[in-house]
Amino acid sequence: xxxxxxxxxxxxxxxxxxxxxxxxxDMNHNYMYWYRQDPGMGLKLIYYSVGAGITDKGEVxxxxxxxxxxxxxxxxxxxxxxxxxxxxxxxxxxxxxxxxTEAFFGQGTRLTVV
Amino acid sequence: AxxxxxxxxxxxxxxxxxxxxxxxxxxxxxPYLFWYVQYPNQGLQLLLKYTTGATLVKGINGFEAEFKxxxxxxxxxxxxxxxxxxxxxxxxxxxxxxxxxxxxxxTSLTVIP
Numbered sequence: 001x002x003x004x005x006x007x008x009x010x011x012x013x014x015x016x017x018x019x020x021x022x023x024x025x026d027m028n029h030n031y032m033y034w035y036r037q038d039p040g041m042g043l044k045l046i047y048y049s050v051g052a053g054i055t056d057k058g059e060v061x062x063x064x065x066x067x068x069x070x071x072x073x074x075x076x077x078x079x080x081x082x083x084x085x086x087x088x089x090x091x092x093x094x095x096x097x098x099x100x101t102e103a104f105f106g107q108g109t110r111l112t113v114v
Numbered sequence: 115a116x117x118x119x120x121x122x123x124x125x126x127x128x129x130x131x132x133x134x135x136x137x138x139x140x141x142x143x144x145p146y147l148f149w150y151v152q153y154p155n156q157g158l159q160l161l162l163k164y165t166t167g168a169t170l171v172k173g174i175n176g177f178e179a180e181f182k183x184x185x186x187x188x189x190x191x192x193x194x195x196x197x198x199x200x201x202x203x204x205x206x207x208x209x210x211x212x213x214x215x216x217x218x219x220x221t222s223l224t225v226i227p
Contacts, residue, residue, distance in 0.1 A: 033214065100165035108155075
């Protein structure tokens with residue numbers, strides 16, 4: 001199984017540009033998440049989804065948008081890139097929202113905004 | 115609110131020595147705790163988790179962690195470090211609704227030959 005697949009792995013954006021980070025999972029998980037990882041800060045939740053058509057904000061949603069049209073895909077959209085969005089982005093999924101359920105992570109997208 | 119604190123952003127051990135990575139949690143409900151490992155340029159991989167039951171949890175690659183409610187701790191240990199253990203380690207606690215995890219700031223483990 002591929003698990004959670006993220007594309008691209010690396011990207012450089014200019015300020016004001018927009019892009020979509022792709023995330024797909026083949027485990028039929030209902031729950032999907034987007035986190036950003038900044039040095040010394042751990043991971044912060046941007047958005048999550050509990051199923052197709054249902055999304056909600058996490059701790060740091062400003063500057064991002066998401067959609068969930070299928071169970072498999074959960075793209076993250078940056079509309080007007082800013083230097084503060086330079087980070088490593090991780091997509092994750094889990095088979096339920098129960099508190100004892102672990103998440104499975106993709107390999108990340110390293111984004112630099114210049 | 116749920117949170118975890120990892121003491122020590124960098125830990126260095128000699129190959130064959132004991133690994134001890136510290137994690138303390140804050141939770142107003144019984145916590146569900148996780149340790150993840152991140153190898154360079156990789157995503158996070160689950161090492162082990164504590165849900166309920168036995169307080170000593172065994173994970174992959176010889177790691178284990180002990181849940182101590184009285185100390186609000188969930189420290190990660192491995193009796194003998196291997197070079198391949200060099201990585202970033204994250205402690206996490208599940209949120210109330212289970213819809214997210216609260217991660218610590220991570221501990222970078224260096225293994226010295």
